[in-house]
Amino acid sequence: MVSEFVSKLKTSIRIGTRGSKLALWQAHHVADFLTAAGLSPEIVIITTKGDVVLDRSLDKIGAKGVFTEELEESLRTGHIDIAVHSAKDVQSTIPADLELLAFMERERVNDVVVSFDANLDLQRPDLVLGTSSTRRKAMLKRFLPHATAAEARGNLQTRLRKLEEGQYHALVLAYAGVHRMEYDGLIRHILPETQFIPATGQGSVAIECARNLEPALKAELHRILDHAVTHVCLAAERAFLRTMEGGCSIPSFALATLSPDGATLQLHAGLISLDGQQFIEETRTAPPAEAEATGVQLAESILARGGQQILDDIRRERA
Numbered sequence: 001m002v003s004e005f006v007s008k009l010k011t012s013i014r015i016g017t018r019g020s021k022l023a024l025w026q027a028h029h030v031a032d033f034l035t036a037a038g039l040s041p042e043i044v045i046i047t048t049k050g051d052v053v054l055d056r057s058l059d060k061i062g063a064k065g066v067f068t069e070e071l072e073e074s075l076r077t078g079h080i081d082i083a084v085h086s087a088k089d090v091q092s093t094i095p096a097d098l099e100l101l102a103f104m105e106r107e108r109v110n111d112v113v114v115s116f117d118a119n120l121d122l123q124r125p126d127l128v129l130g131t132s133s134t135r136r137k138a139m140l141k142r143f144l145p146h147a148t149a150a151e152a153r154g155n156l157q158t159r160l161r162k163l164e165e166g167q168y169h170a171l172v173l174a175y176a177g178v179h180r181m182e183y184d185g186l187i188r189h190i191l192p193e194t195q196f197i198p199a200t201g202q203g204s205v206a207i208e209c210a211r212n213l214e215p216a217l218k219a220e221l222h223r224i225l226d227h228a229v230t231h232v233c234l235a236a237e238r239a240f241l242r243t244m245e246g247g248c249s250i251p252s253f254a255l256a257t258l259s260p261d262g263a264t265l266q267l268h269a270g271l272i273s274l275d276g277q278q279f280i281e282e283t284r285t286a287p288p289a290e291a292e293a294t295g296v297q298l299a300e301s302i303l304a305r306g307g308q309q310i311l312d313d314i315r316r317e318r319a
């Protein structure tokens with residue numbers, strides 16, 4: 001019955017993606033799942049503002065949706081059926097006519113230190129680390145205060161070229177991207193996720209579609225691509241981020257995990273000031289059904305405990 005029903009659905013699926021190597025890895029990952037399920041995926045490359053503007057730090061472009069806008073427009077016109085994003089790069093609130101259909105199984109969440117120097121000493125007093133993330137810059141000030149953070153924009157390959165040219169001793173990157181690009185051999189340190197708490201969504205691939213995509217096709221794609229544990233964890237993290245009213249340009253962090261028996265969701269999240277001096281964090285546990293409420297409540301608590309002041313200071317500094 002079910003297969004007869006599904007066989008009436010269109011089977012060719014147009015997957016929209018950015019053209020960077022990491023984005024293409026993600027799109028091929030999605031395509032592999034679809035092919036294994038008997039569908040016929042096709043990859044469509046779409047260039048975004050984030051790919052074009054490489055000379056400015058993300059917090060200066062007005063980062064909201066900088067890697068997603070053009071993909072979302074293609075979903076609306078039907079030029080593509082689904083868009084593939086790093087979950088970390090997806091705005092906390094997406095437009096009302098679009099939806100997040102699936103979150104794929106999460107990779108190891110940590111930030112890592114990557115260097116060509118196999119003997120890299122994280123304690124050397126003149127250490128220069130390349131990063132373009134507000135969160136990582138602030139955390140470096142707190143946890144590696146002797147290090148200097150230097151701007152490192154561009155895709156992974158561009159950043160590695162800058163590293164090779166000697167602009168920094170090392171880069172701080174997400175393990176997920178480094179591993180997917182097969183640069184594991186350059187990882188010198190895995191930063192503890194209890195200090196360098198990752199960004200919301202780090203390590204997962206998000207699938208977006210138009211709300212009015214054929215319901216049976218939506219259900220089928222969800223069944224093939226969604227990872228339930230990752231989905232509930234990201235629901236908590238994204239509710240936290242939405243309540244903080246920040247995108248990737250504020251130094252917030254959030255990591256949710258689910259206990260092996262699936263009964264308890266733990267959310268560890270907070271906000272750090274740009275100078276690293278204030279580190280407001282909190283851990284809450286709840287049943288997974290309360291994932292979103294937990295994210296909202298944790299964010300409200302962080303804001304009340306000085307987080308709002310940190311955000312106001314950041315906005316004033318940038319204005």
Ligand SMILES: NCc1[nH]cc(CCC(=O)O)c1CC(=O)O
Nearest residue numbers: 086088173174176177202203204
């Ligand atoms: N903001 C860029 C970005 N978006 C997703 C990843 C890595 C892969 C992931 O976290 O899913 C990266 C690079 C990085 O942070 O090192």
